[in-house]
Amino acid sequence: MITLKGIYKIYGDTGNEVIALNNINLSIESGEYVSIMGASGSGKSSLMHIMGLLDKPTQGEYVLDGVNTIDIKEKELSSVRNKYIGFVFQAFNLLPRTTVIDNVILPLVYRGENKDIAEKKALEILKKLGIDKRAYFKTNQISGGQQQRVAIARALAQEPTLILADEPTGNVDSKTTLEIIKILQDLNDEGHSIVIVTHEDDIGDRAKRKIRLKDGLLIEDKIIRQNRV
Amino acid sequence: MNFKDLIFTSMHSLNINFGRTVLSALGIIIGIASVIALISVGQGAQSKITQNIQNLGSNLIIVTSGNAKVGNVKQGIGTANTLNQNDVIALQSRNNTPDVIAVSPVISKSGQLIYQGQNAVTLIEGVTPIAQSVNDITMAKGSFITEPDVKDSLPVIVLGPTVSEELFPNSNPIGKLVTIGNTFFTVIGVTQSKGSAGGGAYNQDNQVAVPISTAQNELFGNVGYSTIILQASSANVMNQATSEVENTLMRVQGITNINQANFNITNQTQILTTLNTITGTFTLLLGGIAGISLIVGGIGIMNIMLVSVTERTREIGLRKAIGAKNSDILYQFLVEAILITVIGGLIGVIIGIFIDYIVATYIIKVPFIISSLAIILSITVSITIGLIFGIFPAYKASRLSPIEALRYE
Numbered sequence: 001m002i003t004l005k006g007i008y009k010i011y012g013d014t015g016n017e018v019i020a021l022n023n024i025n026l027s028i029e030s031g032e033y034v035s036i037m038g039a040s041g042s043g044k045s046s047l048m049h050i051m052g053l054l055d056k057p058t059q060g061e062y063v064l065d066g067v068n069t070i071d072i073k074e075k076e077l078s079s080v081r082n083k084y085i086g087f088v089f090q091a092f093n094l095l096p097r098t099t100v101i102d103n104v105i106l107p108l109v110y111r112g113e114n115k116d117i118a119e120k121k122a123l124e125i126l127k128k129l130g131i132d133k134r135a136y137f138k139t140n141q142i143s144g145g146q147q148q149r150v151a152i153a154r155a156l157a158q159e160p161t162l163i164l165a166d167e168p169t170g171n172v173d174s175k176t177t178l179e180i181i182k183i184l185q186d187l188n189d190e191g192h193s194i195v196i197v198t199h200e201d202d203i204g205d206r207a208k209r210k211i212r213l214k215d216g217l218l219i220e221d222k223i224i225r226q227n228r229v
Numbered sequence: 230m231n232f233k234d235l236i237f238t239s240m241h242s243l244n245i246n247f248g249r250t251v252l253s254a255l256g257i258i259i260g261i262a263s264v265i266a267l268i269s270v271g272q273g274a275q276s277k278i279t280q281n282i283q284n285l286g287s288n289l290i291i292v293t294s295g296n297a298k299v300g301n302v303k304q305g306i307g308t309a310n311t312l313n314q315n316d317v318i319a320l321q322s323r324n325n326t327p328d329v330i331a332v333s334p335v336i337s338k339s340g341q342l343i344y345q346g347q348n349a350v351t352l353i354e355g356v357t358p359i360a361q362s363v364n365d366i367t368m369a370k371g372s373f374i375t376e377p378d379v380k381d382s383l384p385v386i387v388l389g390p391t392v393s394e395e396l397f398p399n400s401n402p403i404g405k406l407v408t409i410g411n412t413f414f415t416v417i418g419v420t421q422s423k424g425s426a427g428g429g430a431y432n433q434d435n436q437v438a439v440p441i442s443t444a445q446n447e448l449f450g451n452v453g454y455s456t457i458i459l460q461a462s463s464a465n466v467m468n469q470a471t472s473e474v475e476n477t478l479m480r481v482q483g484i485t486n487i488n489q490a491n492f493n494i495t496n497q498t499q500i501l502t503t504l505n506t507i508t509g510t511f512t513l514l515l516g517g518i519a520g521i522s523l524i525v526g527g528i529g530i531m532n533i534m535l536v537s538v539t540e541r542t543r544e545i546g547l548r549k550a551i552g553a554k555n556s557d558i559l560y561q562f563l564v565e566a567i568l569i570t571v572i573g574g575l576i577g578v579i580i581g582i583f584i585d586y587i588v589a590t591y592i593i594k595v596p597f598i599i600s601s602l603a604i605i606l607s608i609t610v611s612i613t614i615g616l617i618f619g620i621f622p623a624y625k626a627s628r629l630s631p632i633e634a635l636r637y638e
């Protein structure tokens with residue numbers, strides 16, 4: 001489904017360059033649940049941004065669903081992201097003072113989908129995630145755990161090829177962390193492909209495959225026994 | 230994103246940042262309100278002046294006496310009463326001026342009327358009976374100056390309604406004695422109001438009339454006439470009648486070149502044109518000054534929008550990450566700017582009309598005119614300002630890179 005070949009990401013000018021990703025080769029198939037581990041500064045977010053088409057590699061090839069991403073025009077990147085990638089961020093990144101449902105349908109609105117149909121779909125997803133009762137609350141009126149579930153609902157509404165979660169449990173307590181992990185596990189059981197970035201081992205172990213970065217180098221890539229919730 | 234959703238999104242953003250929206254609209258509200266108020270009041274004043282001049286009578290030609298000479302230097306027009314009875318007789322002859330139907334000589338000067346300690350400063354006009362028809366005067370009470378009044382230089386006076394109201398607020402003025410200088414005048418009539426406003430020769434409500442001979446003998450000394458007002462037989466012959474008057478006066482005074490004349494001829498049409506040009510220019514000037522405040526308002530919007538783009542960097546990054554195109558962000562911010570200016574413009578129009586109403590009705594007392602041209606113009610201008618000053622912040626927002634924006638704290 002996605003293939004990274006000889007990916008480099010180099011920040012800064014010659015002289016004081018930072019090699020954030022150093023020759024990464026990686027391929028992820030549909031239905032996988034992968035965790036990307038590594039210390040702070042090891043290059044996890046850089047890799048995420050490239051996989052999420054938010055940034056371009058300095059060198060290397062990235063093929064997404066059979067399309068070489070180098071061929072995607074700058075203007076089309078937004079629609080490609082909208083179609084293929086669902087993001088879940090550490091900081092939730094919801095629109096403030098806006099209702100839960102309006103946040104969930106946002107990617108669909110940008111896609112030009114009919115609002116009524118989009119809302120119906122969003123309500124179903126919110127119900128599945130157990131927060132349909134908060135659908136018409138403003139995002140600043142609900143808890144952190146609920147906010148992260150809204151963010152997951154927003155990603156799901158896109159029906160993306162891949163869900164990318166960057167430290168999704170970084171801003172919530174341990175009880176809520178477990179709930180979020182359970183949701184991701186359930187989604188993977190249903191067939192969704194998930195890549196989760198984390199620096200915590202016990203969260204990384206919830207995945208089925210574990211990848212470890214160190215100073216931009218891929219130092220570990222193995223199938224693990226999933227520690228299910 | 231379709232158009233409806235775009236408008237909805239922009240309205241929502243403006244609504245959740247209500248305070249900032251109001252602040253950015255303020256400049257436009259003030260700018261539009263002042264443009265509307267100034268132009269509308271200006272047009273009201275213009276229509277009032279037109280009305281005053283039309284109230285003077287119809288198809289009038291006005292001969293003003295010329296310049297006094299001090300040494301060899303000409304003074305301003307009307308500084309000497311150089312017109313006299315010979316001029317009037319010549320102008321009355323049908324042979325000389327076939328298109329003129331009435332000749333009304335006038336001596337005028339401002340002066341003070343006193344009645345039982347009350348006083349009124351007003352324009353005193355020495356006239357002949359024909360002034361009543363020439364100046365289209367109807368009487369509210371009593372009668373106008375008559376032939377015998379003039380013949381015998383009787384001390385009688387006709388009051389304009391404003392003067393009458395000032396001196397006799399609660400009583401009938403007819404038969405009462407008022408003094409001008411040392412002379413007593415008997416009030417014989419009060420004219421009907423013409424609804425004129427302002428001061429000077431064009432406000433017939435704030436004037437008094439006495440027999441022209443009485444004015445010469447008792448008030449101003451035996452001087453010539455300050456003005457001769459002539460009435461042409463119809464609007465079509467105004468120009469012809471005007472040149473008949475000019476030729477007659479030049480012949481009587483024995484001059485061949487109009488530049489040597491010590492009188493000045495004008496007619497109602499010319500006065501109207503001149504005054505309309507002056508007030509029109511003045512209105513435009515005021516409107517233009519107010520227009521500058523609109524530009525300042527636009528810059529204010531740009532400032533606040535730029536701050537807003539910085540504040541909303543994360544929001545923009547998120548929108549882009551989940552599928553907003555550069556153009557979606559550009560349009561969102563542009564529509565926000567235009568909505569601010571359009572809504573601000575509409576509020577400004579309402580406030581401007583309100584100010585116009587207050588100023589026109591209660592302060593300078595001119596007709597309350599809503600200038601539709603000014604309204605259309607200012608709405609167009611506000612949309613344009615929204616576009617011009619919104620485009621830079623909107624462009625800046627649309628070019629933000631999603632990762633930089635998401636990283637922004």
Ligand SMILES: Nc1ncnc2c1ncn2[C@@H]1O[C@H](COP(=O)(O)OP(=O)(O)O)[C@@H](O)[C@H]1O
Binds near residue numbers: 018
């Ligand atoms: N925009 C940038 N400009 C310069 N250096 C960067 C930038 N983004 C990340 N880096 C550097 O690249 C390295 C990897 O960063 P990152 O991918 O954020 O790591 P992680 O998410 O694992 O903490 C770090 O040394 C970081 O300082």
Ligand SMILES: [Mg+2]
Binds near residue numbers: 044046
């Ligand atoms: Mg990171």
